[in-house]
Amino acid sequence: MSTLHLKSIELMLDAVLALGTLKLSPMATTFVPNSATDQYYSDISAELASGAAAVTLTGVVTTIDSVNNRVELDTDNATTGTITTTTNKYALWVDTTNPATSPVLATIDLVEGSVSTVSGTITFTVNAEGHFALKAA
Numbered sequence: 001m002s003t004l005h006l007k008s009i010e011l012m013l014d015a016v017l018a019l020g021t022l023k024l025s026p027m028a029t030t031f032v033p034n035s036a037t038d039q040y041y042s043d044i045s046a047e048l049a050s051g052a053a054a055v056t057l058t059g060v061v062t063t064i065d066s067v068n069n070r071v072e073l074d075t076d077n078a079t080t081g082t083i084t085t086t087t088n089k090y091a092l093w094v095d096t097t098n099p100a101t102s103p104v105l106a107t108i109d110l111v112e113g114s115v116s117t118v119s120g121t122i123t124f125t126v127n128a129e130g131h132f133a134l135k136a137a
Contacts, residue, residue, distance in 0.1 A: 004136040006064045009071045013062050013134065016103055020096040022060050024078050024124060026052040026087040033091075033107035042099035044091055051085040054095070055124075065129070069137050073105070074130035077123060084119040092131055106132050 031047035038044050048054075059076035073092075092105045108131055 006066065006069070006071055006136050009134050009136060010062050010064055013071060013073060016094060016105070017060060017062070020094045020102065022057045022075065022105075023054040023093055023095050024057055025049075025054045025091045025093065026080065026083075026085060026122065027089050027091055027107065029086055029088045031089065031107075033089075038104050038107075040100055041091075041093045041095070041102040041104060044093075044104060045099055049085040049087040051083045052087065053081065053083070054093075055080055056095075057092075063130070065133065068133070068135070070133040070135040072130035072133045075126055077125050079121050079123045082119075082121055085122075086118075087122070090124060108132065 025041075025044075026049040027044070028047050028049045031044070033044075055078045057075040057078055059074070061074050063072045063074060064070075065072055087110070089107055089109045091107045094103050094105065096102045
């Protein structure tokens with residue numbers, strides 16, 4: 001059986017995060033992520049939720065969860081500026097200052113479903129175990 005090593009997965013994720021600044025972008029409800037072709041922010045930027053802008057994430061940390069055999073990516077909760085938009089998912093990407101070289105890490109569905117048209121701020125409350133986890137086995 002092959003084994004992926006948690007420390008190596010953590011180091012790889014940290015290396016990608018070191019390329020720039022981790023950002024969260026609310027996406028349009030019509031956006032359908034494609035894990036095979038959505039490589040850079042330039043591939044998805046046209047699908048940003050109308051009226052929304054990227055939010056810089058703080059408190060970025062990768063953690064090895066040896067109990068569940070995975071590496072988790074966590075951040076502080078994020079709040080948008082004042083916007084008027086509708087969204088049901090967000091993309092996590094690393095801003096290298098060039099959208100054509102800014103890697104997209106994940107698209108996360110909102111647990112609550114769709115956030116109907118809001119006029120104000122949206123707070124993205126991050127799960128206690130992070131935005132996502134990479135499992136070693």
